[in-house]
Amino acid sequence: MEERKILVAGGNLLQAHTWKGMLEACGITVELRGEALMGGVGELPVDMQTVELWIPESQQEQAQSQLATLNADLPQWQCLQCHEFNDASFELCWNCSAERSECHN
Numbered sequence: 001m002e003e004r005k006i007l008v009a010g011g012n013l014l015q016a017h018t019w020k021g022m023l024e025a026c027g028i029t030v031e032l033r034g035e036a037l038m039g040g041v042g043e044l045p046v047d048m049q050t051v052e053l054w055i056p057e058s059q060q061e062q063a064q065s066q067l068a069t070l071n072a073d074l075p076q077w078q079c080l081q082c083h084e085f086n087d088a089s090f091e092l093c094w095n096c097s098a099e100r101s102e103c104h105n
């Protein structure tokens with residue numbers, strides 16, 4: 001079993017599921033843990049829930065960069081080839097001309 005690392009803790013269940021879906025779209029295996037998943041969802045106020053996202057150690061760097069991009073809420077996308085950030089209007093990476101990733105669309 002590959003070692004897992006916690007990517008982020010906190011937030012709420014809705015946000016965690018948003019992150020999980022986004023990361024899984026990029027090929028990252030995400031496991032949700034937290035007390036919000038134990039009890040009945042809906043019994044706790046949303047902002048009182050604690051949710052943790054766990055990811056394989058080998059994908060930690062990629063996941064953190066995806067999450068940072070999402071949290072920044074900028075209309076940019078990051079090149080999978082050279083990891084440069086590109087403006088949303090670019091269809092090809094300005095740096096290496098790689099095709100735009102689908103991850104941030």
Ligand SMILES: [Zn+2]
Pocket residue numbers: 079080081082083084093094095096097098
């Ligand atoms: Zn590039």
